[in-house]
Amino acid sequence: MKIVRVSELQQYIGCKIARNVYIGEGQLYIGKNTELTAKSIEILQNKGDLLPFEYVYVHTPDSEGIELAEEVISDQLKFKAKKTINSVFDNINVASSRNFGEIINSIVDDLMENRNVIQGINTLLFYKKNDIAAHCLNTAIIASIIGVKLGLPRNNIENMAVGAALHDIGKARIPPEQLDSRKPEDLLANQGHPLLGYQQADKSSLSLIAKRIILMHHVWEDYEASWESNHNIYQSFPNKLNNNSIDARFKDIYISIVQTADVFDNMCTQGLSKTAVLEYIRDMQYIRFGPGAKALLQCISPYSLGSEVRLNNGMTALVAGHTDIPERPIITFTKGPLKNSTIDLTEKAYLTYQLEEKTGSQKGIL
Numbered sequence: 138m139k140i141v142r143v144s145e146l147q148q149y150i151g152c153k154i155a156r157n158v159y160i161g162e163g164q165l166y167i168g169k170n171t172e173l174t175a176k177s178i179e180i181l182q183n184k185g186d187l188l189p190f191e192y193v194y195v196h197t198p199d200s201e202g203i204e205l206a207e208e209v210i211s212d213q214l215k216f217k218a219k220k221t222i223n224s225v226f227d228n229i230n231v232a233s234s235r236n237f238g239e240i241i242n243s244i245v246d247d248l249m250e251n252r253n254v255i256q257g258i259n260t261l262l263f264y265k266k267n268d269i270a271a272h273c274l275n276t277a278i279i280a281s282i283i284g285v286k287l288g289l290p291r292n293n294i295e296n297m298a299v300g301a302a303l304h305d306i307g308k309a310r311i312p313p314e315q316l317d318s319r320k321p322e323d324l325l326a327n328q329g330h331p332l333l334g335y336q337q338a339d340k341s342s343l344s345l346i347a348k349r350i351i352l353m354h355h356v357w358e359d360y361e362a363s364w365e366s367n368h369n370i371y372q373s374f375p376n377k378l379n380n381n382s383i384d385a386r387f388k389d390i391y392i393s394i395v396q397t398a399d400v401f402d403n404m405c406t407q408g409l410s411k412t413a414v415l416e417y418i419r420d421m422q423y424i425r426f427g428p429g430a431k432a433l434l435q436c437i438s439p440y441s442l443g444s445e446v447r448l449n450n451g452m453t454a455l456v457a458g459h460t461d462i463p464e465r466p467i468i469t470f471t472k473g474p475l476k477n478s479t480i481d482l483t484e485k486a487y488l489t490y491q492l493e494e495k496t497g498s499q500k501g502i503l
């Protein structure tokens with residue numbers, strides 16, 4: 138199986154799709170194991186704006202043996218969770234959906250059962266920009282992966298996942314045109330969303346962990362020391378956390394994790410490559426994110442399973458598996474004298490200088 142750009146599918150006529158392809162709100166478009174035909178490729182390419190993704194998984198002759206791990210969270214559960222988050226947002230009422238907590242718990246359950254999460258979770262939900270519910274769901278999934286990896290208490294992971302799934306609920310009270318706007322006055326008004334969300338959450342039975350996440354997910358670790366602060370670029374907000382009902386003097390690990398997951402998902406959806414996003418998170422870990430950043434960097438590999446990479450010696454290969462070191466995957470050569478041989482990059486020091494991801498931005502793919 139390898140990751141192929143939709144625009145380059147022509148060369149794979151006759152190959153089988155390796156993973157279900159959905160459009161819209163979870164409508165199955167092409168099922169796993171369907172053979173690609175000129176017609177289906179044309180339709181896929183013409184879907185254009187309807188497709189929230191640029192890549193599909195395809196079984197190809199040069200990627201034999203590279204298999205996606207069993208899905209940890211089923212597509213059905215993801216779409217159901219997204220729908221539930223949406224309904225909570227629409228009603229702007231965290232108590233409006235009785236099964237909300239249950240659905241989030243099922244996601245945490247699935248993740249807890251599979252601790253090998255770096256390989257176990259194939260994808261997040263693909264979505265188009267401005268789909269707040271999908272973004273919140275992805276944030277909850279990534280945050281839970283980190284929580285499980287760190288061995289945090291189950292109950293706290295659940296509360297964190299609920300907070301993550303609702304972290305941008307305040308945006309539901311901001312008109313969409315304003316959310317999209319780049320005007321300085323609108324940007325400033327949009328920064329009110331954590332407080333708006335918190336006001337809503339405070340009236341509910343949500344846990345303190347969840348409420349603090351909703352209020353503080355944009356508070357930087359050491360904003361005063363940042364370049365942004367020196368240039369009066371206002372990015373850490375709300376800047377006055379003098380709310381009396383919660384202790385908002387410091388960020389806890391749960392806020393830090395959700396904040397990192399939030400930025401990771403947002404930047405990937407903007408079309409940046411995972412390598413670039415992870416580099417930003419590494420650079421900003423002490424200024425912006427705190428300990429959640431380090432944990433995320435240990436969980437997520439810059440190189441997705443099935444993606445094409447170029448080595449510093451000019452050879453190309455496919456990522457065939459992950460190791461404990463996210464930057465050093467197991468690769469299979471697809472061309473040249475080493476064709477079909479597989480090496481573990483943790484064992485090959487001389488090949489570890491640079492891996493360049495050729496498939497580029499892969500939003501939605503972990």
Ligand SMILES: [Fe+2]
Pocket residue numbers: 304305330354355
């Ligand atoms: Fe936010």
Ligand SMILES: [Fe+2]
Pocket residue numbers: 272304305399
């Ligand atoms: Fe967000």
